[in-house]
Amino acid sequence: MIELDRAGRSFKVRRSLVHAVRDLSFTIAPGEFVGYLGPNGAGKSTTIKMLCGILTPTSGTVRVAGLEPSRRRTTLARRIGVVFGQRTTLWWDLPLADSFELIRHLYKVDRNTFRTRLDELTTTLDLGSFIRTPVRQLSLGQRMRGDLAAALLHAPDVLVLDEPTIGLDVVSKAGIRDFLKRLNAERGTTVLLTTHDLGDIERLCRRVMLIDHGQLAFDGTLGDLMATAPDQSDIEEVVSRLYTGSGTA
């Protein structure tokens, strides 16, 4: 479903070349739920932006759902859902319901399918109480649920989440995690999730990838990840050891 082959993206910063992502290769099969970890500035967001076609790779190839994202961006958009935890993709001054209606038109979802999906999402994400409220008046937890629904109205095969639980309280976090788990289990949606919250990883991801300095530092199951530091049982400790370990390498 997602394939990177020696993909790289560099930026020119004051005449010197900075490699945000370098020679990155991995494959994610349909239906996988993958956690994507890495310290700040490791290249997580750059990778995600290459996956949705926002950034054009400067080397190597990227394929998502069989398409080259930067060349087929608008076609791919119908098959991929994207949520940025740090900023909303909704219309700030409009009620949530109006944003959804506009999305229906942008993605050309027919009215009946849209109604069914929206009803379902309204129930599972519990949107009912604030669907008529302008987005700017929503709490962060409500807004995040709104953003998730917006990213799923066109029933994408792939869902890419960039820090979806950032800043949320424990109850909201749990709600979002349950929802994602069910989405992946019941609909088979492929999910790639970046986060700094290792609780997300423990509860959701069968597979973990860790990126540092633009390169893959670890790729394996959660069990493999814990096995890298047999003397540790706390995932925070294990991951921080990997961050610093690869940092000095």
Add this chain to the structure above:
Amino acid sequence: MVSLYARLAWTWTRAAAAYPASFALMTVLGIITTTLDVAVILIVFANTTTLAGFSRDEVLFLYGAAGVSFALCDLLVSNIDRVSQHIKAGTFDTFLIRPVSSWLQLTTDRFNPNRLGRVLQAVLVLGYAVAVLDLEGRRLWMIPVMVVTGFVIFAALWTLVGAAQFLLTDAPELGNAFTYGGQQLTQYPLAVYARDLVKGVTYVLPMAFVNWQPGLYVLGRDDPFGTPEFMRFLGPAAALALVLAAGLAWRQGIRHYRSTGS
């Protein structure tokens, strides 16, 4: 594409309605500033009967024709010059994750119908000039052609300015020199300007084809700069060339977009 444009524009109109005071204020201000432009022309002609050989009503004709093109573009396309704002705020990414062309999303971004006032004002001026001038009937077909051509030229210009902001993120105002500057330029007969400037806006940046060259045809006048008659009809070709350049520039801009951190 048109229905999608209308859908997006309507959405932003409702969003603008969330701030009714701002909406009313901007509408009134828009009408005041454009009315001042006409006042200036009328004041000039209170002191003289011709301007570079053109009568008051002829000048109003040229002003009105360019005004309609510009005001329509200001209403429908000008929002594209906020590219650099979106890049700096990190909100540009959102436009690229939707299955709709980024150009369409940018031109409708924060669409605000308060600019309709300016269109109306320009239409009234043009209508007045056409009514009082004794124009030859066989030349009138050029009027809609020139308004559309002018619209396309301004739209392409605005797109170029938007595309340039992918590179010049820190100097978005530079573009205004071309868009709003172009509008200022076309308010008067080009005969009032220096020959070299007119050459520039004829052969390099085709602003002369917004209202000047086709306007000369409608008015049945020779060009004071002596360009041949066939030049009056080159507007659509010039507009097309500019559209192709703008389309290419926009694509390149998107390809070189660097996004922001996180």
